[in-house]
Amino acid sequence: MHAEGASHKPKCPEGPVSILILGASGDLAKRKIIPALFALYCQNLLPEKFQVVGFARSRMSDEEFRGMATENLTCRYAPGNSCGELMEQFLARCFYFQGQYNSPESFRLLRERLLPLEGNEPTNRVFYMAIPPSVFLDVARSLKQAGLVTDGGASPWSRAVIEKPFGSDRSSSDEMVRNMAEVFEENQTYRIDHYLGKEVIQNLLVLRFANLIFDPIWNRAHIENVQISWKEDLSVEGRAGYFDGYGIIRDVIQNHLLQILALIAMEEPVSLHAKDIRDEKVKLLRSIPQVELRHVVVGQYAEGVWKGVRKAGYLEEEGVPKGSVTPTYAAAVLHVANRRWEGVPFLIRAGKGLNDRMTEIRIVFRETPGKLYDDALHEPVRNELVIRVQPDEAIVFRIMNKTPGLEMKLGISELNLRYQAAYRVEIPDAYECLLLDVLEGDESLFIRSDELAAAWDIFTPVLHRLEEERVQPEPYAFGAEGPLAAAGLAGRFGTGWR
Numbered sequence: 001m002h003a004e005g006a007s008h009k010p011k012c013p014e015g016p017v018s019i020l021i022l023g024a025s026g027d028l029a030k031r032k033i034i035p036a037l038f039a040l041y042c043q044n045l046l047p048e049k050f051q052v053v054g055f056a057r058s059r060m061s062d063e064e065f066r067g068m069a070t071e072n073l074t075c076r077y078a079p080g081n082s083c084g085e086l087m088e089q090f091l092a093r094c095f096y097f098q099g100q101y102n103s104p105e106s107f108r109l110l111r112e113r114l115l116p117l118e119g120n121e122p123t124n125r126v127f128y129m130a131i132p133p134s135v136f137l138d139v140a141r142s143l144k145q146a147g148l149v150t151d152g153g154a155s156p157w158s159r160a161v162i163e164k165p166f167g168s169d170r171s172s173s174d175e176m177v178r179n180m181a182e183v184f185e186e187n188q189t190y191r192i193d194h195y196l197g198k199e200v201i202q203n204l205l206v207l208r209f210a211n212l213i214f215d216p217i218w219n220r221a222h223i224e225n226v227q228i229s230w231k232e233d234l235s236v237e238g239r240a241g242y243f244d245g246y247g248i249i250r251d252v253i254q255n256h257l258l259q260i261l262a263l264i265a266m267e268e269p270v271s272l273h274a275k276d277i278r279d280e281k282v283k284l285l286r287s288i289p290q291v292e293l294r295h296v297v298v299g300q301y302a303e304g305v306w307k308g309v310r311k312a313g314y315l316e317e318e319g320v321p322k323g324s325v326t327p328t329y330a331a332a333v334l335h336v337a338n339r340r341w342e343g344v345p346f347l348i349r350a351g352k353g354l355n356d357r358m359t360e361i362r363i364v365f366r367e368t369p370g371k372l373y374d375d376a377l378h379e380p381v382r383n384e385l386v387i388r389v390q391p392d393e394a395i396v397f398r399i400m401n402k403t404p405g406l407e408m409k410l411g412i413s414e415l416n417l418r419y420q421a422a423y424r425v426e427i428p429d430a431y432e433c434l435l436l437d438v439l440e441g442d443e444s445l446f447i448r449s450d451e452l453a454a455a456w457d458i459f460t461p462v463l464h465r466l467e468e469e470r471v472q473p474e475p476y477a478f479g480a481e482g483p484l485a486a487a488g489l490a491g492r493f494g495t496g497w498r
């Protein structure tokens with residue numbers, strides 16, 4: 001997100017920078033971070049002087065690291081002959097250092113390796129923690145001890161990028177925030193929720209606040225309910241160790257979906273500066289009462305057949321403890337207790353092992369009052385604004401329209417803005433946008449500590465109850481719509497999932 005307004009063009013951040021990837025041999029580094037850096041490089045959006053230094057436990061030479069890094073680089077921004085050349089130039093700035101996360105000595109040696117690469121120039125540093133949270137603190141302290149981290153506000157700057165899980169409830173999250181603050185001040189801490197870097201999510205505030213038409217109808221008088229759906233037709237894919245201790249509410253709902261909800265429901269910020277946007281989000285999150293257990297449905301995928309292939313159930317996955325009650329699906333109804341939203345249910349659901357891969361927001365409007373078209377309508381209908389985050393990014397407004405012909409017959413039509421057809425441009429990956437913001441020092445798309453606390457407050461009590469009471473998730477076949485009870489939950493609020 002860029003504060004300078006409608007015509008802001010990203011510019012190459014100033015000053016030399018070292019980008020240290022802690023956990024450089026892992027999936028996140030390979031699939032997302034390094035390809036995003038290459039994409040920025042191709043668009044001339046990395047400083048002239050930069051180096052990418054990978055740090056991890058595996059033994060690897062620089063050459064092997066470069067080989068690994070190449071696997072996922074794409075020529076999206078550099079088609080044709082220039083791509084190979086750009087790749088070579090980029091990889092020549094990638095280095096690898098092997099060490100142990102819990103060994104201050106490894107970080108001392110890392111410093112010895114890094115300083116000659118940086119030369120004598122004061123160099124800014126990004127520390128991307130692509131590592132398990134259990135070693136965040138060790139690594140942060142060792143970085144500090146090794147003299148690699150400057151203070152907040154200092155020049156050259158040091159910034160830490162961390163990825164969820166940020167704790168597993170309000171108190172563990174607070175503890176992590178407190179501990180990490182020993183090393184990185186809040187203004188040096190970039191907590192990623194990668195959904196905030198997605199194109200359509202970044203458009204939510206534009207849609208709401210740059211278009212007058214939505215303003216008068218964006219409230220309880222006109223909106224009957226809001227639905228946010230997240231579906232994946234994948235299993236936990238070898239991540240059972242992490243997922244089982246965590247579950248879908250912490251994995252997707254408490255962060256990605258709650259952030260979407262906040263952007264849909266918050267008030268207009270005073271400006272587009274990070275502080276103002278995050279202030280409004282915090283205010284909104286604090287207006288959401290804790291979710292009640294009776295407003296939550298949990299499910300777990302069982303064996304099923306999806307796209308003609310037999311898929312194992314969650315309990316059969318390697319690493320899942322026998323009898324685990326970890327939900328792979330959850331639906332919940334939230335409320336926003338303020339003047340704009342009182343009485344409007346926000347229905348949110350997320351599931352793995354479902355029959356689709358998509359993320360979608362639906363603003364469901366109230367029925368049009370009066371009887372004027374009762375004879376021409378064959379079912380009760382209402383307007384809907386559908387915002388498709390992925391795949392096939394789109395904004396669709398479902399309206400009532402006269403079906404062409406001599407008869408007066410009404411039907412639903414769609415005013416359809418499909419990104420693919422409307423904009424012939426590459427849609428950047430969320431990580432490209434977020435990494436550029438880190439380099440530019442723009443924190444608006446990152447989660448501030450009070451925002452994180454407010455988000456945990458909403459879900460912590462229900463998560464504790466689900467676990468203490470070992471609430472049994474309803475099984476659903478892999479490739480199905482999800483547990484049947486989810487429909488019942490929506491029904492209790494006078495609606496159905498759309």
Ligand code: BG6
Pocket residue numbers: 232251252
């Ligand atoms: C991550 C979750 O945050 O988001 C994963 O931990 C999930 O479980 C992933 O698969 C989905 O991200 P995307 O960008 O592919 O929708």
